[in-house]
Amino acid sequence: MTVRKLALLAAAAVAAVACGSGTSTGQTTITLGAPLGLTGSLTKESTLTQQGYNLWLDWINASGGIVVNGVKHPVVIKYYDDTSNANQSAVLMQKLITEDKAQFLLGPYGSAATATDAAIAEQNQIPMVEANGAAQSIFNQGYKYTFGVLSPANKYLEGVIDMAATLSPKPTTIAMLSADDNFSIEVADAINSYAPTKGMRVVLYKKYKNGATNLSAEVQAAKAVNADIVLNSGHLQEAIAINKAAKEQKLNAKIFAYSVGPSTPDFIAALGNDANYVYDGSQWTPQVKYTPAFYLTVSDYVAAYKAKYPGLGDPDYHVAESTAACLALQRAIENAGSLDPKKVRDALAALDVTVFFGQIKFDSRGINIYKPMVVEQIQAGVHHTVFPADVADAQAKYPTPAWDQR
Amino acid sequence: MADFVQLVILGLLAGGVYVAVGVGFGLVWGVLNIVNLAHGALVIIGSYITWQLFTTLHLDPFLTLPVDAVALFVLGYALQRGVINRIIRAPLLFTFLLTFGLNLVAINVLLFIFGSDFRSVTPAYSGQGLEFGSVVIPYVPLISLGVAILLSAALAFILNRTRIGLAINAIAADRDAAQLVGIDLRHAYAVTFGLGAACAGVAGGLIAMSQAITPTAGEPYTLQAFVVVILGGLGRVSATVVGGLAFGLVEVFAQSIPGSGSVFANAIAFGLMVLVLVTRPQGLLGRLR
Secondary structure, three states: OOHHHHHHHHHHHHHHHHHHOOOOOOOOOEEEEEEEOOOOOOHHHHHHHHHHHHHHHHHHHHOOOEEEOOEEEOEEEEEEEOOOOHHHHHHHHHHHHHOOOOOEEEOOOOHHHHHHHHHHHHHHOOOEEEOOOOOHHHHOOOOOOEEEOOOOHHHOOHHHHHHHHHOOOOOOEEEEEEEOOHHHHHHHHHHHHHHHHHOOEEEEEEEEOOOOOOOHHHHHHHHHHOOOEEEEEOOHHHHHHHHHHHHHOOOOOOEEEEOOOOOOHHHHHHHHHHHOOEEEEEOOOOOOOOOOOOOOOHHHHHHHHHHHOOOOOOOOHHHHHHHHHHHHHHHHHHHHOOOOHHHHHHHHHOOEEEEOOEEEEOOOOOEOOOOOOEEEEEEOOEEEEEEOOOOOOOOOOOOOOOHHHO | OHHHHHHHHHHHHHHHHHHHHHHHHHHHHHHHOOOOOOHHHHHHHHHHHHHHHHHHHOOOHHHHHHHHHHHHHHHHHHHHHHOHHHHOOOOHHHHHHHHHHHHHHHHHHHHHHHOOOOEOOOOOOOOOEEEEOOEEEEHHHHHHHHHHHHHHHHHHHHHHHOHHHHHHHHHHHOHHHHHHOOOOHHHHHHHHHHHHHHHHHHHHHHHHHHOOEOHHHHHHHHHHHHHHHHHHOOOOHHHHHHHHHHHHHHHHHHHOOOHHHHHHHHHHHHHHHHHHHHHOOOOOOOOOO
16 A cells, blocks of 8 residues: 555544544443343343333433533443353453443342342442342342342242231141242241241241242142142242142142242233232332332333333333332432442442332341332232232232132 | 152153153154254244244144144254254264254244243143042143153154154164165155154143243253153153153152252252163163164
């Protein structure tokens, strides 16, 4: 190439770089990092998490961005797919920090990935606000940089026990089936210690491999003890398998309650009428009555979800809690008046605000023990909130009729 | 006693699905020497076909099984003829890599078309069954077991009584000699793979009724097909039937160990496979080759 052509090429390159770098208004964007299981076994729940993050993202950018000392900063969320693998999630979290220069972190889906990511957040001293890892084991590690806006795992089924204690005739025996991952075991162990305080006994505690699809032996064991309440602590696929097996093997109980699964529309679509009467503990339902300090009200949030994701019904609690994580981070940045990670971390630790999701306040370990769980029941193919009474929109249909009498 | 009988019944019923999953896998492995890591994906494709027909046309899921078989046969034939045949004489690792890649592609195509929602087929008669005192034999798993046995019988019939089946047996016995007598290798290979895929498709239809499906739900079945074939023995369809039923029984009894013992169900099943490999490598019913 001639010198002239080389010079022209160099000039063009410099011009291109100059146009590309920086923003046109000189504002800096805030980059948030979020690894999610967008493929793999946790795809469904991770997609719901992403919906929650994106709902907030649209809203915050529509108003110009997060306000830090009077300056608006638009927000960008960088997502990576961790293929539902917890170790991969940690690798990607580190990549988000080192390569993508994420200034703050949003949590992945699931306690397993949240635990590995929390270690990365701690090492790099960058705050991570998460909404989908409820296992207390995450928060008992002494981490200072991880905050969970959701109620911890032990509360998931305690609400069902509380509700059962108010029903008549009062159920007294419990058959507890549990997957063997850390979240599910925490939920189950909590019931083992909580039930006696309400005058109930756990007569069977059976664990099975996480992700099992054939649970006929476990259901058979539950049938043998003839408990009033059958609880499952696991995830959606196992909840569906147990419900199918319960009908096939004629396992009857006054209450069937599953920790995760019944709150998603998939549960009802997959089981049809067999989904009726099932209870679950929920972090949030569209019937709760909280007055928000900022962002949308409960009904506006439901409308916003339906507008952005039509045809999917009401938002499930995974969506709502994910949005709540973003709100907590936003409010903490605003309160700190700075993008310095340590100042934002301190602001998060001191945060106490109520939004459509409920009260967001973290205990000394970083988990939100201040927001209560609610209990839902599926009645005639529709979710209803049945407990506590002040947010209930329907009475619990109790006791659950036997399979051959429905 | 009734409890034990119930567990045996549950084990055999669970075995039905494993038989269906295993016969196709074993055929492809035994004849083509291909360990098809995409077998689980083929199973799930069958599940989705059944689910789609059930949801949009309200066809009884058992009636959609022939559709699954035909559709997957065509897919399997095309895959073998077009893609896998190119590496058929390459070392085993190449077929691992290729079928692993096909697995990933299939899962992501399904994810793209159907999304990650969990779906299941719950016909009106699901949950009902025969009752003998406290022992229950639910209809859907019972008919599934029947279908699996029929499928195996049909496969055995094709392999032993039809021209193409005898050609496949000939190739399995001695590939070069089979070519010498004029057997079209590519066509026979493709039919074999197609038959294996068709069995996977039928297994998928059965699975759609027994559990919730999502694009990645087929992965465990590839591994379980492996164990079923090793347990029963490579080489004969009847061996795989025994392997599948045995696997179902082991799984159910291992899962009924009280308390936390049941989390070792997988370990026990695979431990049994190792035991069989060490003590009787041809499997419970297989023939040493």
